[in-house]
Amino acid sequence: MTTLPDYPxxxxxxxxxxxxxxxxxxxxxxxxxxxxGFDYKKPNSFGPGGLASLDEAITKATEAxxxxxxxxxxxxxxxxxxxxxxxxxxxxxxxxxALGELGHRVFARLKDSQIPTFAFINGAAxxxxxxxxxxxxxxxxxxxxxxxxxxxxxxGLVPGWGGSQLLPNLIGxxxxxxxxxxxxxxxxxxxxxxxxxxxxxxxxFEPADFLESSLAWxxxxxxGEVTVTRPEVDRDMWDGVLFFAKQQLDEKLHGAVPxxxxxxxxxxxxxxxxxxxxxxxxxxxxxxxxxxxxxxxxLYAFDLVQRRAKRPVGVPDKELARKVTKVGVxxxxxxxxxxxxxxxxxxxxxxxLTDLDQARVDKGVGYVRDQIDKLxxxxxxxxxxxAKLRGLVSGSVDKSVFADADFVIEAVFENLDLKKQIWAExxxxxxxxxxxxxxxxxxxxxxxxxxxxxxxxxVGFHFFNPVAVLPLLEIIKGERTDDATLSTAFAVGKELxxxxxxVKDAPAFVVNRLLxxxxxxxxxxxxxxxxxxxxxxxxxxxxxxxRPIALLQLVGPAVAHHVGETLHGxxxxxxxxxxxxxxxxxxxxxxxxxxxxxxxxxxxxxxGSAPSTAEEVRQKALDALAQExxxxxxxxxxxxAQDIDLCMVLGAGWPFHLxxxxxxxxxxxxxERVTGxxxxxxxxxxxxx
Numbered sequence: 001m002t003t004l005p006d007y008p009x010x011x012x013x014x015x016x017x018x019x020x021x022x023x024x025x026x027x028x029x030x031x032x033x034x035x036x037g038f039d040y041k042k043p044n045s046f047g048p049g050g051l052a053s054l055d056e057a058i059t060k061a062t063e064a065x066x067x068x069x070x071x072x073x074x075x076x077x078x079x080x081x082x083x084x085x086x087x088x089x090x091x092x093x094x095x096x097x098a099l100g101e102l103g104h105r106v107f108a109r110l111k112d113s114q115i116p117t118f119a120f121i122n123g124a125a126x127x128x129x130x131x132x133x134x135x136x137x138x139x140x141x142x143x144x145x146x147x148x149x150x151x152x153x154x155x156g157l158v159p160g161w162g163g164s165q166l167l168p169n170l171i172g173x174x175x176x177x178x179x180x181x182x183x184x185x186x187x188x189x190x191x192x193x194x195x196x197x198x199x200x201x202x203x204x205f206e207p208a209d210f211l212e213s214s215l216a217w218x219x220x221x222x223x224g225e226v227t228v229t230r231p232e233v234d235r236d237m238w239d240g241v242l243f244f245a246k247q248q249l250d251e252k253l254h255g256a257v258p259x260x261x262x263x264x265x266x267x268x269x270x271x272x273x274x275x276x277x278x279x280x281x282x283x284x285x286x287x288x289x290x291x292x293x294x295x296x297x298x299l300y301a302f303d304l305v306q307r308r309a310k311r312p313v314g315v316p317d318k319e320l321a322r323k324v325t326k327v328g329v330x331x332x333x334x335x336x337x338x339x340x341x342x343x344x345x346x347x348x349x350x351x352x353l354t355d356l357d358q359a360r361v362d363k364g365v366g367y368v369r370d371q372i373d374k375l376x377x378x379x380x381x382x383x384x385x386x387a388k389l390r391g392l393v394s395g396s397v398d399k400s401v402f403a404d405a406d407f408v409i410e411a412v413f414e415n416l417d418l419k420k421q422i423w424a425e426x427x428x429x430x431x432x433x434x435x436x437x438x439x440x441x442x443x444x445x446x447x448x449x450x451x452x453x454x455x456x457x458x459v460g461f462h463f464f465n466p467v468a469v470l471p472l473l474e475i476i477k478g479e480r481t482d483d484a485t486l487s488t489a490f491a492v493g494k495e496l497x498x499x500x501x502x503v504k505d506a507p508a509f510v511v512n513r514l515l516x517x518x519x520x521x522x523x524x525x526x527x528x529x530x531x532x533x534x535x536x537x538x539x540x541x542x543x544x545x546x547r548p549i550a551l552l553q554l555v556g557p558a559v560a561h562h563v564g565e566t567l568h569g570x571x572x573x574x575x576x577x578x579x580x581x582x583x584x585x586x587x588x589x590x591x592x593x594x595x596x597x598x599x600x601x602x603x604x605x606x607x608g609s610a611p612s613t614a615e616e617v618r619q620k621a622l623d624a625l626a627q628e629x630x631x632x633x634x635x636x637x638x639x640x641a642q643d644i645d646l647c648m649v650l651g652a653g654w655p656f657h658l659x660x661x662x663x664x665x666x667x668x669x670x671x672e673r674v675t676g677x678x679x680x681x682x683x684x685x686x687x688x689x
Contacts, residue, residue, distance in 0.1 A: 033072055327407045
């Protein structure tokens with residue numbers, strides 16, 4: 001018999017049984033509560049120990065012969081699935097298979113129970129947590145549950161404990177494809193109301209009295225007073241939905257994410273296969289994926305986002321951080337207005353914008369208020385909160401409104417002289433302790449502060465657009481930035497709910513420097529005569545979120561050219577100054593029209609006669625990234641390679657299935673071939689050498 005993997009650090013989620021009297025029932029109900037002994041910051045999960053505890057609890061509950069068995073979680077958390085921290089300790093395929101089989105066997109006891117079983121989903125239910133709930137005969141969900149879903153595909157796996165078979169046969173294959181494929185690949189989850197509307201849950205109750213309401217509802221079901229009706233699943237459209245889903249996957253991922261195709265295969269099997277056959281297939285596929293490169297790489301990326309992002313390296317003592325009671329925003333354009341809304345929403349302090357004339361100020365404040373109205377319209381904000389935020393955001397053409405601001409951020413045009421002029425003017429207005437933050441995307445923070453009386457309070461605060469969506473914040477320490485300023489910057493970044501990374505003041509910092517080096521290689525290939533369509537599809541085997549031309553369209557040719565000029569000036573031997581990119585930027589025409597390359601762009605190009613193949617373009621781009629990352633690490637732009645990986649995952653959408661940039665370059669052999677050594681020690685990213 002195969003031994004289960006050893007999870008040496010498993011925090012065992014215990015399943016605790018208690019018998020509860022419910023009005024109207026002759027026999028008590030058996031309530032099984034999942035609880036790992038910690039608060040909501042350390043969610044319940046299932047490792048071998050947790051599954052064994054649940055198995056024992058089901059036995060104990062069944063032996064009590066209750067009116068029904070109910071499964072619920074600790075406050076705010078139902079269960080977030082398998083304990084993935086133990087997956088690096090799975091060293092053999094048979095161990096992975098044994099873990100899959102154990103989960104199937106334990107969960108199936110709830111599905112096959114002669115006693116009615118209920119899941120009271122009181123909080124977050126993800127992966128195996130949602131799967132165990134799907135095995136129960138009935139489900140209620142709390143309106144306060146933070147997230148529900150099956151996110152396994154995003155980390156290189158598939159729902160491996162029955163989800164791929166149960167969900168489509170409960171809600172139909174269109175909804176199941178959304179939950180199992182579309183949501184993970186777009187980093188979305190279900191909210192409670194949506195889960196109830198889709199049929200994932202049978203009843204939705206308010207959080208305040210969720211357990212009491214669920215018990216009463218379950219009693220009604222048991223007594224026959226509550227009838228649960230579920231629409232019949234449409235099997236005629238099954239194949240067509242999966243055919244369409246396959247087309248979308250191929251178009252977006254180009255076959256680069258094995259877990260997505262395997263999940264699609266399992267959904268196809270769920271149409272007619274027996275539950276035993278379907279779950280057996282799940283186990284085999286899951287075992288293969290757990291041992292594969294993509295899953296190991298995805299787990300490394302997941303760990304970066306979940307752990308390293310919450311514990312930034314090199315941050316001064318948080319006790320040094322100053323309190324921020326008012327924020328000033330220099331500029332009232334789109335970026336400045338987005339920043340004003342973000343600061344007001346998260347810090348809940350007065351925010352004032354300034355610009356050259358009243359019309360621009362009014363437009364900026366109007367944008368903020370329009371966005372607040374949209375949030376209310378979408379029911380993502382109540383009117384009381386909206387009224388408060390409207391009152392917090394104001395504008396002026398007089399910069400004296402910054403006199404009592406503790407934190408001033410500028411978001412004006414990328415021109416060093418202009419920014420220096422602004423800070424020289426504002427320094428005379430604000431207090432000596434006020435933090436001055438620049439949202440520059442490529443300019444030197446040190447140069448910006450050089451002529452100030454207090455250069456120590458200037459810091460880079462590089463957001464990514466759209467500000468409300470992208471989680472990365474590069475915090476740049478200038479040559480003279482002091483610890484109090486830096487500590488305040490990180491404290492503010494945390495309040496803004498951004499993942500902050502400490503970056504040295506170096507041209508274009510991290511993400512823009514690497515993307516520009518990548519873009520430089522792309523346009524060098526174009527300048528040499530490589531057709532645009534060849535260049536645009538050259539990176540498809542990596543499964544990047546956007547093709548190169550679409551990425552340039554998003555960034556904007558003018559912005560890309562400006563950053564490129566900055567880096568060409570700093571490193572002319574590595575960053576080209578493409579005449580074709582300059583032409584496109586000056587022409588002001590879109591690169592893409594209706595998702596196709598704009599023919600007018602092609603007409604603008606002046607190219608050489610030395611085209612490259614797609615494979616050559618791809619390898620040159622990867623080689624360039626490897627060289628640039630090595631130089632950045634040698635320069636101390638960030639503390640470690642993991643910080644570069646975190647920046648690229650959160651700021652550039654580098655795919656989870658590739659892990660970070662550096663483990664991918666290590667795994668492909670590019671790092672050693674280009675730089676002579678790996679970026680990470682063997683095993684750090686849990687991926688094979």
